[in-house]
Amino acid sequence: MANPWTGEVTVQIDGKPCVCKLTLGALAELEGSLGEGSLVDLIRRFEGGAFSGRDVMAVIVAGLRGGGWIGTASDLIAAEIEGGPVxxxxxxxxxxARAFAPPS
Structure with a gap:
């Protein structure tokens, strides 16, 4: 079970709960995968509803890796994420949100 106070989120992938967390290393990896722009730009896209599937996948992969998962985005191409794209x-x-503020 994820601990929201430490920034964790549980994502069900292929029916298995996976703990995701954006650690400093995961955030650095995420920023590197964005190519252009910064984490602030990414957050603005999410806040404004202008994010892409690539943005979502990059955040999920970084979170999984921060949670200890060893894999890449290509490992998730055929994976079933609970709730689908939404x-x-x-x-x-x-x-x-949890990476930059405590849960409310």
Whole structure:
């Protein structure tokens, strides 16, 4: 079970709960994978609803890796994420929010 006070989010992938967390290393990896822009730009896209599937996947992969998962985005191409694209986007947005503020 994820601990929201430490920034964790549980994502169900192929029916298995996976703990995601945006650690400093995961955030650095995420920023590197964005190519252009910064984490602030990414957060603005999420806040404004202008994020892409690539953004969602990058945040989920970084969170999984921060939670101890060893894999890449290509490992998730055929994976079933609970809630589909909307569930994945909600998990990514929650990960970003918890990385920079305690849960309310």
């Amino acid at each position: 569930g994945a986007a909600k998990a990514a947005a929650t990960l970003l």
